[in-house]
Amino acid sequence: MYITITAQKLKGDYSQSSTDFVEYLEKENKGLQQEEMEYFFNQHGEEIHAEDVGKEIDANTAKLKKKEPKFYSITVSPSKYELRQLQNNQEDLKKYTRAIMRNYASSFNREIDGRAVTVDDIKYFAKIEHHRIYKGIDKQVKENQPFATKILNLKNEIRKIKQGQMEGNIKNLESKIASLETQAPHQQKGKRIVQGMQKEGNQSHIHIIVSRKDMSNRVSLSPGSKYKASDVLINGKNVKRGFNRDAFFEKAEKTFDATFAYKRNYAESYKSKKDFIKNPKVYFTTLLGLPTSEKAVAFKILGKAGVPLNSIPTNKVQLALKTIKFLKRGVDVALKSGSIGI
Numbered sequence: 001m002y003i004t005i006t007a008q009k010l011k012g013d014y015s016q017s018s019t020d021f022v023e024y025l026e027k028e029n030k031g032l033q034q035e036e037m038e039y040f041f042n043q044h045g046e047e048i049h050a051e052d053v054g055k056e057i058d059a060n061t062a063k064l065k066k067k068e069p070k071f072y073s074i075t076v077s078p079s080k081y082e083l084r085q086l087q088n089n090q091e092d093l094k095k096y097t098r099a100i101m102r103n104y105a106s107s108f109n110r111e112i113d114g115r116a117v118t119v120d121d122i123k124y125f126a127k128i129e130h131h132r133i134y135k136g137i138d139k140q141v142k143e144n145q146p147f148a149t150k151i152l153n154l155k156n157e158i159r160k161i162k163q164g165q166m167e168g169n170i171k172n173l174e175s176k177i178a179s180l181e182t183q184a185p186h187q188q189k190g191k192r193i194v195q196g197m198q199k200e201g202n203q204s205h206i207h208i209i210v211s212r213k214d215m216s217n218r219v220s221l222s223p224g225s226k227y228k229a230s231d232v233l234i235n236g237k238n239v240k241r242g243f244n245r246d247a248f249f250e251k252a253e254k255t256f257d258a259t260f261a262y263k264r265n266y267a268e269s270y271k272s273k274k275d276f277i278k279n280p281k282v283y284f285t286t287l288l289g290l291p292t293s294e295k296a297v298a299f300k301i302l303g304k305a306g307v308p309l310n311s312i313p314t315n316k317v318q319l320a321l322k323t324i325k326f327l328k329r330g331v332d333v334a335l336k337s338g339s340i341g342i
Contacts, residue, residue: 001253001270002077005245007069007224018057018071018209022050025127025207040125043098053125053209060123060211062218072223074208076100078256079268081301083202085260090128092260097126097206099259103251104210104223109242112219122221123211132203133196139306140186140193147184148194151177223248266290267298281323284313 008015029037040048061070076097086092101119108117134141154173160166161173184192188200214221223243253270256262266272266286275283290298303309313319 001079001082001256001268002075003249003252004073004075005223006073006075008071008073009069016058016066016070017054019054021071021073021209022054022057025129025209026050028129028131038128038130040127041094041097042125043101043119043122048125056123056125057209057211060213060217062213064212064220068212069222069224070212072210072212074104074206074210074223076206076208076252078205080201081268082256082260082262083204085262089202089204093128093204093206094126096256096259097128097208099255100252101126101208103248103255107223107244107248107251108221109244110219110221112214112216117214117221121214121216121219123213123215124208126206126208128204128206130202130204132199132205134193134199136195138195141195144184144186144193147180147192151180154180265294265297265301267301281319284319284322288313288315288319 008018008021025040039046040050040053042048057071064070078093083089098119101122101124105117105119105122110117112121136142154177157166157168158170158173161168161170181192186193188197191197210223212220212222221243223245249270253264257264272283272286275286287295287298299309299312302312313322
């Protein structure tokens with residue numbers, strides 16, 4: 001599960017309308033008949049039109065300053081393993097969206113009229129998309145780029161030969177191009193993967209646009225708060241503040257597993273990501289301690305994700321050596337940055 005929360009932003013200044021973002025989310029509806037279109041939905045509504053979404057979000061911005069985000073975007077991208085667990089792709093993703101928006105609300109350490117925030121306080125609209133395209137930052141596009149550059153140069157040579165600007169054998173150049181097309185390391189259905197190509201397989205994911213203000217347009221609920229859930233004394237009063245992203249991500253994962261009876265492998269868990277960042281020795285120790293069948297699945301998941309399997313220790317000796325190297329690298333970085341002194 002990959003979840004991101006992004007503030008509304010444009011070139012260092014916040015746009016005053018959600019129109020552009022809502023129009024972007026309509027991209028898969030272009031050229032479709034009305035009965036084929038994908039509509040927005042929320043906690044209690046279905047088939048909500050894009051223009052209504054824009055109006056609702058833009059009208060819910062009371063007392064927000066010009067440079068404050070008016071809304072946040074949440075993108076929820078289940079893995080291919082998680083998507084396989086769904087029985088009805090469309091309805092299950094809607095069900096999951098409504099469930100995690102309850103998780104979202106409960107991750108605020110805020111009160112509204114003396115009570116905890118609930119999902120009915122959250123003004124949001126969600127939409128399911130079923131396609132993704134390869135972008136320039138994708139590994140497949142990057143690793144194919146040297147071949148793309150050579151192919152482009154050869155095509156330019158052919159163009160110049162046809163225009164009489166240079167001499168050469170067009171058939172030989174075309175043969176070289178055909179060879180480079182097949183040599184590129186990343187292919188899809190027999191074709192070299194390029195930027196803009198649609199990804200194959202089930203690519204369903206969820207886009208959620210969430211208003212910064214609550215349903216009453218009185219209370220600001222920012223998931224971008226720099227504060228985690230905490231209490232602070234302001235003007236003699238104990239005030240609750242903050243949003244716990246860590247708790248939200250953990251709840252969202254547990255909600256998926258409980259809702260769809262998904263048996264999550266350690267390698268794809270949120271805990272494993274935290275372990276790897278905070279304590280790689282714990283991460284590798286846990287990985288090596290998995291039952292044989294689970295460990296095999298974990299290595300498969302990591303391999304599919306592009307992790308070089310020869311970088312993963314397979315025994316305690318390798319684990320000790322790799323951990324020492326990791327710690328040494330961390331000390332070297334700290335020394336260079338001047339953050340510690342020895």
